[in-house]
Amino acid sequence: MPITQTEVEKIAELANLELTPEEKDSFSLQLAAIIDYIDQLNEVDTSQTKAWQQRSAGDAIISAVTRNDDAAPSLGAERALENAPDPDEGHFRVPRVIGG
Amino acid sequence: MTISLTVDEIHRLYEKGDATPSEIVRAALDRIEESQSSLNAYLTVSRESALKRAETLDSGIRDAVRVLPLAGIPVAIKDNMCTEGVRTTCGSRILGNYIPPYTATAVKQLEAAGAIIVGKTNLDEFAMGSSTENSAYGPVRNPVNTDYVPGGSSGGSAVAVAAGHVPISLGSDTGGSIRQPASYCGIVGLKPTYGRVSRYGLVAFASSLDQIGPFARNVRDAARALSAISGRDVHDSTSAPVSAPDYLAALTGDVKGLRVGVPAECFGEGLDAEVKERVEAGIARLRERGAEVVDVSLPHSRYVVSVYYIIATAEASSNLARFDGVRYGYRTQQARTLSDMYRRTRDEGFGAEVKRRIMLGTFVLSSGYYDAYYEKAQRVRAMLVRDFDSAFEKCDVIATPTAPTPAFKLGEKSDDPLAMYLNDIYTVTINLAGLPGVSVPCGETRAGLPVGLQLIGSHFDEARLLNAACALE
Numbered sequence: 001m002p003i004t005q006t007e008v009e010k011i012a013e014l015a016n017l018e019l020t021p022e023e024k025d026s027f028s029l030q031l032a033a034i035i036d037y038i039d040q041l042n043e044v045d046t047s048q049t050k051a052w053q054q055r056s057a058g059d060a061i062i063s064a065v066t067r068n069d070d071a072a073p074s075l076g077a078e079r080a081l082e083n084a085p086d087p088d089e090g091h092f093r094v095p096r097v098i099g100g
Numbered sequence: 101m102t103i104s105l106t107v108d109e110i111h112r113l114y115e116k117g118d119a120t121p122s123e124i125v126r127a128a129l130d131r132i133e134e135s136q137s138s139l140n141a142y143l144t145v146s147r148e149s150a151l152k153r154a155e156t157l158d159s160g161i162r163d164a165v166r167v168l169p170l171a172g173i174p175v176a177i178k179d180n181m182c183t184e185g186v187r188t189t190c191g192s193r194i195l196g197n198y199i200p201p202y203t204a205t206a207v208k209q210l211e212a213a214g215a216i217i218v219g220k221t222n223l224d225e226f227a228m229g230s231s232t233e234n235s236a237y238g239p240v241r242n243p244v245n246t247d248y249v250p251g252g253s254s255g256g257s258a259v260a261v262a263a264g265h266v267p268i269s270l271g272s273d274t275g276g277s278i279r280q281p282a283s284y285c286g287i288v289g290l291k292p293t294y295g296r297v298s299r300y301g302l303v304a305f306a307s308s309l310d311q312i313g314p315f316a317r318n319v320r321d322a323a324r325a326l327s328a329i330s331g332r333d334v335h336d337s338t339s340a341p342v343s344a345p346d347y348l349a350a351l352t353g354d355v356k357g358l359r360v361g362v363p364a365e366c367f368g369e370g371l372d373a374e375v376k377e378r379v380e381a382g383i384a385r386l387r388e389r390g391a392e393v394v395d396v397s398l399p400h401s402r403y404v405v406s407v408y409y410i411i412a413t414a415e416a417s418s419n420l421a422r423f424d425g426v427r428y429g430y431r432t433q434q435a436r437t438l439s440d441m442y443r444r445t446r447d448e449g450f451g452a453e454v455k456r457r458i459m460l461g462t463f464v465l466s467s468g469y470y471d472a473y474y475e476k477a478q479r480v481r482a483m484l485v486r487d488f489d490s491a492f493e494k495c496d497v498i499a500t501p502t503a504p505t506p507a508f509k510l511g512e513k514s515d516d517p518l519a520m521y522l523n524d525i526y527t528v529t530i531n532l533a534g535l536p537g538v539s540v541p542c543g544e545t546r547a548g549l550p551v552g553l554q555l556i557g558s559h560f561d562e563a564r565l566l567n568a569a570c571a572l573e
Contacts (some may be wrong), residue, residue, distance in 0.1 A: 003241035008459070014416060015462040016424070017455055026452075027459055033518050034460060039477050040408035044483070051478035052485060052532075054308060054338075067334065079201045082429035092426050097438045 001039065003032045104264030107173055107321050110317030112163045114172055121154040121161055121172035121216065128174040128218050132265050139241050141259040142289045143179045144187050144220040153216050165352060168214030169324050169348075176260035176269040179220040180227055181207050181312070182301040186217075190303050191225040191235035194423050194430045194449030204301025206270060206312045206329040206335065213328040218266060221256025225306045225451045226420065227277055229253045230523050233514050234453045241510070244550060248507040254315070261315045268316050268325045272302055274309045275408055276503075277526025279539035282315055283502035284550025286541045288569065289315050290322045293560050295340035296476035297326075298333030306415035307338075308410075309531040319540065323347035326562060340429075350563035355571040356390030358564070361495030365401035366526055369439065372505045377404040378551040379501045380573055383544035386499070389571050396491040396498060400484050401529065407484065408528035409521055410464045410477035417461030421489050423449065456517060485533045492558050497568045500526045500537040502552035526554060536562050540569045 008028045035087045038056065081087040086094070105113075113119035113313040128145050136142060157164060157172050164171035167243040177183065180190045182200035189195045211217065224234035232240040232255025242248040243263040250259050254271030258281035261269050263485060273291035278407035282289025290313045297312045304310060314325035362383060367376060387393050414543035424446030432448050435441035450458070464473035491498060513520045528539040536559070539552035553572065557565030 009464050011266065011459050011466065014466060015458050016421070016439075016442045016446055017450075017458065019455070020447075023452070024279055027456060029196040030456060031460060031463065034409065034521070035463075037518055038410060038477075039475065041403060041406050041410075041473075041480055044400070044403060044476075044480050046476060046479035048482070049479045051475055052481035067313050067337075075201055080427075081315055082201065083198055085425060085429070085431035094426055094438050095441050 001032060001035050003028045003035065105267060106317055107170065107267050107324055109478065110173060110267065111171070114161045117162065121157040122151065124172060125150050125174050125216055125218060126155040128265050129264070129304060132219060135263055137266070138246055139243060139259050139263060140238050140241050141222055141256040141263065142176070142219040143189055143191070143222050143237055143256070146186060146217055146219055148273070150216050150218045157214070157216070158561060159411055164214060169328060170210060170491050172266070173215050174218045174266045174333055175210055175215040176219050176257055176266050177207055177217055178223055178254050178257045178269070178271045180223060180272055181270060182303070183207060183217070183220065186220065187302070188220065189237070191223040191229070191237060192450065192454070193236045194445070196236070196430060198429050200301070202301060205298035205333045205516040209329045210270065210325070211380070214270040214444035215268070219260075221254070221260055221269065223256055224253035226303065226453050227253040227272055227415070228276055228416070228453050228457055228518050230280060231278070231508070231513065232256065232281070233258050233510060234451060241505050244286060244507070245548065247509050248549065249510055251284035251314070251503070251507060254286045255281050257315050258287060261317055262287050267321050268314055269415050270312055270313050272310055273531065274305050275412060275531050276524045278315065279527050279537055279552070279554055280503050282539040284507035285316055286544070286550030287317055288319055288322045288540055289313070290566070291327060291530065291536060292326060292330070292540045292562060293329055293536040294346070295338055295342070296536070296560065297329045298331070298336040298339045299336065300333050300402055304419040305422055306412040307419065309412060311531070314324065316528070319566055319573055320348065320351060322538070323351055323566045329423070333508065340560070347563055347566055350567050351570045352567060353570050355386055355568055356499065356513070356570060358391040359389045360393050360500040360568070361396035361491050361496040362393055363396050363398040363401065363491065363498060363500065366400050366500040369527065370504050370522070371501060374545045375501050375503070375505060375551050378543040379499070379553050383499050383566065384570065385569060394495050396494050398485055398487045398491060398529070400480060403480050403527055403530040404484065404532065405521055407480045408524065408532060409460065409475045410473050410531070411481065413457045413461030414465050414474050415461070417458045417465065418565065420454070420458055425449070433484035445552045455500050481532050484529060488533045488535060497565055498556040500554045502526060502554040506545050506549035506551060530556050535559060538565055538569045540572045542572065
């Protein structure tokens with residue numbers, strides 16, 4: 001299946017990626033080749049099969065994943081902001097949201 | 101002093117008073133620093149903190165080796181596992197300055213067992229790759245022959261063990277990222293059952309496939325490391341409340357009556373003739389030692405790469421949405437609005453392979469394509485799982501090659517992503533089924549490149565799996 005430039009742009013928008021013109025070119029070719037290959041799955045009759053579901057630890061264990069909602073100490077704002085590119089008075093500062 | 105030693109050998113030195121943790125760790129650090137310019141296996145070397153910790157162990161080491169399975173053992177950690185206060189980059193520009201405020205559970209467990217972290221190892225960006233050429237910090241080279249890749253994505257951790265820096269390192273395996281580099285570098289690499297080891301603090305790539313596991317020079321050390329990192333963790337709801345046996349005690353080397361399944365589908369087209377020869381010779385050795393070799397079938401094997409690259413990229417596109425320049429990591433300097441900032445940050449922060457996979461994953465999940473790709477792949481995945489269920493009715497472990505070829509040269513496949521993906525044909529399938537697998541060295545090609553044999557076990561049957569691997573050594 002060929003992937004057009006417009007489709008690449010649409011996928012990039014959904015993925016929040018700003019691609020360069022060179023990337024758009026190479027991705028449309030590479031994605032088309034990969035999608036051509038994975039289209040081999042059309043050979044498999046899956047009409048009688050249900051989609052796979054996690055059975056993380058073997059079938060018996062799947063029920064054991066809930067826990068009590070107990071309050072416990074958390075990281076705290078100061079530590080949580082240590083890696084922030086632009087922290088400001090206990091918040092994450094970002095460029096303006098509306099417009100542009 | 102070299103430290104191309106196993107844990108047992110280092111512990112004997114400690115017991116006899118012939119070495120101290122400080123001496124062993126200093127030797128490891130010296131070798132790491134000497135090798136950096138040729139191998140590029142490390143992104144961070146923790147010289148000061150490692151020596152400091154070693155010093156605290158020096159005086160009590162003779163007693164410590166009796167109670168701590170990894171007392172005074174230098175280890176290296178793949179740089180996608182968080183280490184409090186130590187930069188964790190994932191091989192990406194987007195996390196180039198990220199200093200985690202917490203440590204991954206598996207790393208904590210290794211330290212609790214007495215291990216000393218000497219460094220964080222290089223990897224394909226976000227563990228996406230099969231050659232460790234996709235790191236934002238330059239490629240890693242194979243110590244067996246530096247013209248060749250070490251495999252990936254845990255190439256740095258494989259090299260740390262193969263080059264004799266440390267006896268044990270940790271990697272992560274989403275589609276073969278421990279087993280394939282182990283195979284290319286001639287060492288042991290274990291991907292445990294999904295849920296065996298906590299993933300808390302492992303930066304997520306594909307959450308239904310990711311698993312942390314050890315590299316080691318022999319099966320004994322891999323078993324020792326697995327015992328240390330196994331178990332339920334309240335911070336990871338997918339970690340299993342299944343108790344871990346003493347994996348070291350399980351290594352008798354006795355494989356009499358063990359049923360070894362050989363799937364014909366993994367020995368056909370695309371398999372290098374020399375690799376095939378070595379792997380078959382390995383299987384013959386198991387038979388000589390009393391194992392029973394049986395034919396099994398994995399009829400959907402030819403679809404595994406397609407299923408894997410749909411599911412892994414779909415999960416990755418979702419997991420990597422968190423890297424947006426707001427809370428941590430890199431942020432673009434040129435954005436006027438918030439959405440502008442997201443897009444530019446991600447474009448400048450991610451490398452080509454990561455973007456390619458985010459694009460593919462976004463595509464297979466997008467409206468109009470979800471059923472044809474993602475849903476379809478999850479159905480075929482269910483069929484693959486059933487193939488394994490049937491096969492394990494006839495056998496205890498399954499033997500295949502780890503990779504279809506020995507290591508390839510740097511640059512050989514970097515322009516052809518699909519060719520690179522097809523290299524994962526024997527490894528991705530066990531991640532899709534959540535099974536444990538181990539790559540064990542089984543000789544080398546005439547050109548001197550190592551070949552690995554992959555053994556696959558049933559869920560939580562690592563004890564039997566490692567014992568079979570031990571019989572191959």
